[in-house]
Amino acid sequence: MTSLGGATMGTSWSARIVAPVSGLPEGIAEGIEAVLARIVAQMSQWEPDSDLSRFNRAAPGAWRSLPPEFNMVLAAALVVAERSGGAFDPAMGALAELWGFGASGRAGEVPDAGEMAEALRLGGRACVEFDPLLLRACRYGRAALDFSGIAKGYAVDTVAAYLRGLGLSDWLVEIGGELRGNGIKPDGQPWWVDFEAVPGSPLPPIRVALHGLAIATSGDYRRNFEVAGRRYAHTLDPRTGMPLDNGVASTTVLHGECMLADAWATALTVLGPEAGLALAEREGLAMHMVIREKAGMREILSSGLAAMLE
Known part of the structure; x- marks a missing residue:
């Protein structure tokens, strides 16, 4: 072995x-x-040039093409999000950043209540439009993808x-x-x-x-x-x-x-x-x-x- x-x-x-x-x-x-490098290049929020990071920087409302693997993971994540009533959400990256659990890694402070409310109101799966057949998605508001719970x-x-x-x-x-x-x-x-x-x-x-x-x-x-x-x-x-x-x-x-x-x-x-x-x-x-x-x-x-x- x-x-x-x-x-x-x-x-x-x-x-x-x-x-x-x-x-x-x-x-x-x-x-x-x-294999692992390919997934990191697509789905890591810690890599500024990853497909996920570029998606999160895209102008709200702008459609972006997704690699097939990225597309499949986002589709699966949204299914779990729906079936769990939102207990799982792949588009809460802005909220994770506020708490310091994102790419910035500044954990140690409790964020401002107003900032959290804004991240909730302008983020999450409701602010991501997804077209799995055409392998594309776009974001609105402060929606940011975070695949740390599935990648x-x-x-x-x-x-x-x-x-x-x-x-x-x-x-x-x-x-x-x-x-x-x-x-x-x-x-x-x-x-x-x-x-x-x-x-x-x-x-x-x-x-x-x-x-x-x-x-x-x-x-x-x-x-x-x-x-x-x-x-x-x-x-x-x-x-x-x-x-x-x-x-x-x-x-x-x-x-x-x-x-x-x-x-x-x-x-x-x-x-x-x-x-x-x-x-x-x-x-x-x-x-x-x-x-x-x-x-x-x-x-x-x-x-x-x-x-x-x-």
């Missing part, structure tokens, strides 16, 4: 690949790096597709904690992985086999800042403009596509325990949620996940 890895998207990537009898194709690591998952799927295209069937791909597995290891075992644990959680670990499955986790412990004794998590509620304060420490979703596992994990986290579980049941999602309470931490499992663990 060959292990490869590197840096991408402000984090790391890794791939564990079982070589066929004929051996691995030459240049496979470089091929993966090229890593898409990158995992794209690397997986690259490996399949090389005729490889047994591998585990990971980017920043999002994973997708296929086939089996050399010992005949599937790719067993543990759910990402909340730091300090006493809850027992959950282990699953990623056989044709992907897993993504949204956690409030990854990025945050504190002001006057109050902690502000990096996940924002697109409906209120505020960082989450609903007790959700983490949400993990298992799905056939890592892109959708990524987006749904964010949406369910925003919705919180009751509404999040209700949506997971309605969408048939395999979800695990950890809630912080005064008495400690408790976990919620959707029926889809509970059935998988039986």
Whole structure:
């Protein structure tokens, strides 16, 4: 088995690949790096010349052509946004910038209430017009795309597709904690992985086999800042403009596509325990949620996940 890895998207990537009898194709690591570089060039808000950054700088009302992959990710993000009632929104980049969780990276200050109200009123998915058939979109007001809740998952799927295209069937791909597995290891075992644990959680670990499955986790412990004794998590509620304060420490979703596992994990986290579980049941999602309470931490499992663990 060959292990490869590197840096991408402000984090790391890794791939564990079982070589066929004929051996691995030459240049496979470089091929993966090229796949990831292409996605960054399209979808990174931290790269000023990316397609996403250029879209966000475009004059309001001006249509811009989109690369096919960008187009597909935006389409998927808008579907999750619609089905979650706006708990997920790929066009809240202006709001993320205000809170310091965007490309400027100036987290540490609570933004002015008037600025937040303006970003909410003049931003969000309602201020993006999208024509998926013609691969184009335009923005209005202060709408700015932010794919941080879906791009890593898409990158995992794209690397997986690259490996399949090389005729490889047994591998585990990971980017920043999002994973997708296929086939089996050399010992005949599937790719067993543990759910990402909340730091300090006493809850027992959950282990699953990623056989044709992907897993993504949204956690409030990854990025945050504190002001006057109050902690502000990096996940924002697109409906209120505020960082989450609903007790959700983490949400993990298992799905056939890592892109959708990524987006749904964010949406369910925003919705919180009751509404999040209700949506997971309605969408048939395999979800695990950890809630912080005064008495400690408790976990919620959707029926889809509970059935998988039986």
